[in-house]
Amino acid sequence: MELSYILNELAEERDDYFRAIAPPIVQTSNFAFKTVDQMRKAFEDEYSTWLYSRGLNPTVEILRKKLAALDKSEDCLVFNSGAAAIFAAVLANVKSGDHILSVKNPYTWAKKMFEEILPRFQVSHTYIDGTDLDNFKNGIQANTSVIYLESPNSWTYELQDLEGVAALAKANGIITIIDNSHCTPLYQQPFAMGIDLVLQSATKYISGHSDVVAGVLSGSKSMIERIFNSEYMNIGSGIQPFNAWLLIRGLRTLDARLERIERTMLQVLPFLQNHPRIDRVIYPLDPSFPQYTLAKKQMSGAGGLLTFSIMAKECHTIETFCNSLKHVLMAVSWGGHESLIIPKCAGMKPENFDAANPEHRLLRFYVGLESADYLIQDLEQAFLAIHHLS
Numbered sequence: 001m002e003l004s005y006i007l008n009e010l011a012e013e014r015d016d017y018f019r020a021i022a023p024p025i026v027q028t029s030n031f032a033f034k035t036v037d038q039m040r041k042a043f044e045d046e047y048s049t050w051l052y053s054r055g056l057n058p059t060v061e062i063l064r065k066k067l068a069a070l071d072k073s074e075d076c077l078v079f080n081s082g083a084a085a086i087f088a089a090v091l092a093n094v095k096s097g098d099h100i101l102s103v104k105n106p107y108t109w110a111k112k113m114f115e116e117i118l119p120r121f122q123v124s125h126t127y128i129d130g131t132d133l134d135n136f137k138n139g140i141q142a143n144t145s146v147i148y149l150e151s152p153n154s155w156t157y158e159l160q161d162l163e164g165v166a167a168l169a170k171a172n173g174i175i176t177i178i179d180n181s182h183c184t185p186l187y188q189q190p191f192a193m194g195i196d197l198v199l200q201s202a203t204k205y206i207s208g209h210s211d212v213v214a215g216v217l218s219g220s221k222s223m224i225e226r227i228f229n230s231e232y233m234n235i236g237s238g239i240q241p242f243n244a245w246l247l248i249r250g251l252r253t254l255d256a257r258l259e260r261i262e263r264t265m266l267q268v269l270p271f272l273q274n275h276p277r278i279d280r281v282i283y284p285l286d287p288s289f290p291q292y293t294l295a296k297k298q299m300s301g302a303g304g305l306l307t308f309s310i311m312a313k314e315c316h317t318i319e320t321f322c323n324s325l326k327h328v329l330m331a332v333s334w335g336g337h338e339s340l341i342i343p344k345c346a347g348m349k350p351e352n353f354d355a356a357n358p359e360h361r362l363l364r365f366y367v368g369l370e371s372a373d374y375l376i377q378d379l380e381q382a383f384l385a386i387h388h389l390s
Helices: 003-008 036-044 058-071 082-091 108-121 133-139 162-171 221-235 241-252 254-273 292-298 315-324 372-385
Strands: 075-079 099-103 124-128 144-150 175-179 197-201 215-219 278-282 305-310 340-343 362-366
Touching (some): 003 058, 058 215, 082 175, 082 215, 082 221, 099 108, 108 144, 124 133, 215 221, 241 254, 254 305
Antiparallel strands (some): 075 215, 278 305, 340 362
């Protein structure tokens, strides 16, 4: 299916809504029936009709079809956050006494789920270094029901061999789940490599405007229907029609934005690599990246995220650099129109900063839609602000 068709036409039955170019926001909580029998059938199978917008909604339906097609999956659900998509995907595939094998340092709210919520129900977990397939082989237990992946992860971009992990999991009857937020379906296709469930934060590139919080979960029709009839409906975490409409709007320019962002990134990257105050730059599709060969195999692009390390002996130096930026905003997330930066030291007390720990000196930088020169000038003046600091 052509990308242009998915983004601009798929699921848009314009004759059904006055031939409008933009689909309508069906802002309704529920739907009326003409007969008791019609209502009875809706109660019996809410996954197949309109009954109550906590379940299905016409505006959301357009978005679901587009996102499933982008993932090359059979179906998908759209949640009101990426964390909700993670929660439903994992919860649907574990029971008391099960074990989860996860890559180390997953997204914060996946980590909290593994460490604080699921243990209440006797679900255990193990973290492993996912860069080595043997660690998955050695980490599987008799009660392992889920392997949780994040490739690349969102700070240092470690990858997993998705085909290798998928084959191993299938041989052991284990469900694989991946957070594909970094790449989006345009730059990585986990289903083609055998992964069972693919999720992403639509807050990021799908939205593209930093005005929606949402999550996507894609999979087989049978799996998605099962999750819909249980976790999705019970938790009540489905996206609202207006936000679904905003995501449809964001999809129109997804490929154009990603192309622009990556082109700018490849101009900013050498500036950072060659700057005397930087001792490390991490970008998955740069030949210096330790897993570059695997990245080239699995990913067709890397988007706008990179991480760099400033040579600094004090936390104050990194803080001064970030505080001096005039146009790059300090904020979490990525994928919007605006360039962003977040220093690792923001997550710790200054007295705990250890310059000898490379992780403490990391800054994650997202390149948005500004011009390369504009961003480089801003970075350069912030570096000048710390030229006298150690």
